[in-house]
Amino acid sequence: MTGPHQSIRVAVDVAVLAVEAGRLCVLLVKVRRPPFAGRWALPGGLIGQDETTTAAATRELREKTGLADVWLEQLYTFSDPARDPAGRCVSVAHLALVPARDARLDATTKYAGVGLFPVAELPPLAFDHQSVVATAVERLQSKLEYTNIASSLLPETFGLGELQQVYETVLGRKLDPRNFRKRVVDLDLVRPTGELRRGGAHRPARLYRFATRKPVILRKLNV
């Protein structure tokens, strides 16, 4: 309904977040073509003519980084007319979460020009990708508090220490271990597997798994 013909490209970008060694990281790829050649950017690209944005995000992620079967949700649509100097392009940003191990193995080792960067020390990014990362981090922080989304950041089984470290890293503050452990088991977020972790130089940790890895809303609401 707005006058003449539109000429707008539609793209997707994916902010893949992972917690590695107590740092919240994002997966970046090196841009090959101008005007941002050489810079780091989120993996992404134009959507196909018969593809939803989520399908395009999944496809781009696999093509550019090898990652598949990851948690992925739509984040926000960025539409500043100046966001791409090469011409008008609206981008539907997505948030993806992976266990740090997967990010390392599948992406950064086998693919050239792919790296995991701490969000606290990002290099200059192409386009408006710095805003996208900021939005992704906010979304993760808020969902961590009322969903079981942390299951996407951890391997199948894990110790409660690892779980707590994920929470502390994402939220950016220390948590009390007694209270933390009480909560996550009382809320039935995680359940013990009965196994112990062998091999550490310390007391072995009991292993846990998430009650479910499907998305779940946890906390009761009020008003």
Add this chain to the structure above:
Amino acid sequence: MTGPHQSIRVAVDVAVLAVEAGRLCVLLVKVRRPPFAGRWALPGGLIGQDETTTAAATRELREKTGLADVWLEQLYTFSDPARDPAGRCVSVAHLALVPARDARLDATTKYAGVGLFPVAELPPLAFDHQSVVATAVERLQSKLEYTNIASSLLPETFGLGELQQVYETVLGRKLDPRNFRKRVVDLDLVRPTGELRRGGAHRPARLYRFATRKPVILRKLNV
């Protein structure tokens, strides 16, 4: 990066919600052109070549319904390739909130083919607008519980009874008046103006206004 050239239109749609007479309603406009001529739909249209989606949503809302200066935020981007039978069109849906009075006066009286419909009894809608309305209602319900977003659904001043009715209508359940009143004043969500409402056939209500109408996050988090 996906082969040949894209040909995708980019549109916005706006779900304007209001609470009227204890019912949650959405503003719809009658579609003029095929393939959905005669059906009801959300106000919306193609975005301009140099316009953000939010600017386009604001503009479309004013053009189609006369509403201006309303609370408006991006909701979700709908990209099913089959959502528009007339050809590929990605739509960035927005959520808008207005006091019921404004919806009635500015929109439905002065503009032909505009109506306020209870979301519980919608007529058949064009495109995927039924999903858009459902998404909008969910977003409103969840934000009502931890923000001051209700300020956008009420006039400048109001009685606590009206405020409670807005909450009950949106959330779809009854609330206890003693607890409700305690909360909203203790949390400094609303403050008494000192005025009374004159003219009802009953005991006059003390009037309140929101502590601020700017977006605010209310509840403290935990973990």
Add this chain to the structure above:
DNA sequence: ACAAAAGTGTTGTTACTACACCCATGG
């Protein structure tokens, strides 16, 4: 005087916060 909405307090229960020490293992 009656109808209709406004307004108000207390109590039991639950959830949260704060806090310090012992345990099991590998080296």
Add this chain to the structure above:
DNA sequence: CCATGGGTGTAGTAACAACACTTTTGT
């Protein structure tokens, strides 16, 4: 035997849920 991370309980406090009657006005 020591270094390292794993693991545990309690008590004070704050927030929440449940509950019924009186007040003020217009007609």
